[in-house]
Amino acid sequence: MTAAMEQWSWPPRFDDGYFPQADSRYWFPHRETMPQAEREAAILARLQAICAYAWDHAPFYRRKWDEAGFHPSHLKSLEDFEEKVPVIRKADLRAAQAAHPPFGDYLCVPDAEVFHVHGTSGTTGRPTAFAVSQGDWRAIANAHARIMWAMGMRPGDTICVAAIFSLYMGSWGALAGAERLGAKAFPFGAGAAGMSSRCAQWLDILKPAGFYGTPTYAIHLAETAIRDGLDPRRFGLKYMFFSGEPGASIPSIRERIEDLYAAKVYDSGSMGEMTPWMHVGGSRETPGMLCWQDIVYTEVCDPQTHRRVPYGQRGTPVYTHLERMSQPMIRLESGDLTVWTNDPTPCGRTYPQLPMGIIGRVDDMITIRGENVYPSEIEAALCQLPGYGGEHRIFITREGTMDEMMISVELDPERWERGEDVRRAFHAQVAAHLHSMLGLRSVIEIVAPNTHPRTDFKAKRVIDDRAAFAEMLRRQEKVSS
Ligand code: 8LH
DSSP, rough: OOOTTOOOSEEEEEOTOOOOOOOOOOOOHHHHOHHHHHHHHHHHHHHHHHHHHHHHHOHHHHHHHHHHHHOOGGGHHHHHHHHHHHOOOOHHOOOHHHTTTOOOOOOOOOOGGGGEEEEEEOOSOOOEEEEEEEEHHHHHHHHHHHHHHHHHHTTOEEEESSOOOOOHHHHHHHHHHHHHHTEEOOOOOOOOHHHHHHHHHHHOOOHOOOOEHHHHHHHHHHHHHHHEEEEEGGOOOOEEEEEESSSSSSHHHHHHHHHHTTEEEEEOOOGGGOOSSGEOOOOOSSSSSSOOTEEEEEEEEEETOOOBTTTTEEEEEEEEESSSSOOOOOEEEEEEEEEEEEOOOOTOOOOOEEOOEEEGGGGGGGEETEEEEEEEEHHHHHHTTTTTTEEEEEEEEETTEEEEEEHHHHHHHHHTTTTTHHHHHHHHHHHHHHHHHHOOOOOEEOOOTTTTTOOOOOOOOEEHHHHHHHHHHHHHHHHHH
């Protein structure tokens, strides 16, 4: 591979002063549009280099691969990669960090080279630390600037980052990309009391071109703005890019946000561990997300066998870093669910696509009387209904031996005020629509606007008390035996 692949090297090196021609659709024209077979040959060579690097620097990978009978010298094709290299899971990373604190024995650079420490929220169990070297931070900034360019953002644009600045990689990744793009970075953040009102006020004053956050927060922010007497359509936003949860690739939710703000919506985002997480991310012309395979090699796999599923089918993304030195992830199983395709794209990039984005987590699936449903499908269906008040909760419970689902749906303020008949009609409409969209009946409750708490981060809309119910039954059995 020669000059044909712009700034493609191992170890990764970037020209921080590089910009494409101002009128170029592509940041790296050749790298983004090259024939797939040529790119795959380059990816294979890179995978060989990275596996050898990880073998030399990370006892974690040596141990894993020894157990699986794999050695980097065995890697001769992309098929070898999926067949011979075992997946790693978040639990493996957690265990490695518990045994080798704080960064685990997959840290491949000297401790002194760690430049940023981020991590998982750790709400369930031990948090996992992400150690990012300075070189990797540059790689992240360059990759994100490239994808933000594809979404249409340009040097000089003001980009508001409206997500919490803590250990969460979402906000920092968007900020690093905005800085490298030569944009005016506006790291407003999120998460403190009263911040949404102030954010709306700032957006109204500053009129930024770009906005980053979660889809849930964008809707909440628009509601806040409207309540404060501001019109989000007058913020002047052009590009709103999202990550962290499903929404931006779901037509009804995307259209809702586009309508609220009169802006274009783009989806992006894999996992904090996989930063540059925009490596699955949208472009101006292509719906859903592209898999930017030369940044992170994505395989959409059968969740059991971890072999790639054919294009057009559902599977779980398995990710491999191609431009990270500090804690390279090699076949990290995401546990998410998506469908991948490999069609010619309107933007001309020759990457596989995730046209529906990421649907949810494999284990988010709710099974009621034999029917499977994902929470994002319920949200998508509700967003299609005029009158939907913007929030809902899904309660899963066990009645005897049967699982039941109850959905509590807000009605919009104007219809709510119109009284009981309108509420009853909406109830019937929600029940019929969800039945036809999901193929199963659920118990519906219609509630007043703003009944359910809003969030400035990722929404948690499922309340599942089946485990508590089973536990209660066990306790009762003990008492009566
Ligand atoms: C998504 C999406 C998406 C992430 N559509 N589900 O924000 C990007 C990174 C930094 C992030 O959210 O990382 P984190 O906190 O580790 O969460 C990763 C999970 O978030 C991922 O496994 C997905 O389940 C979800 N997610 N971006 C749908 N665009």
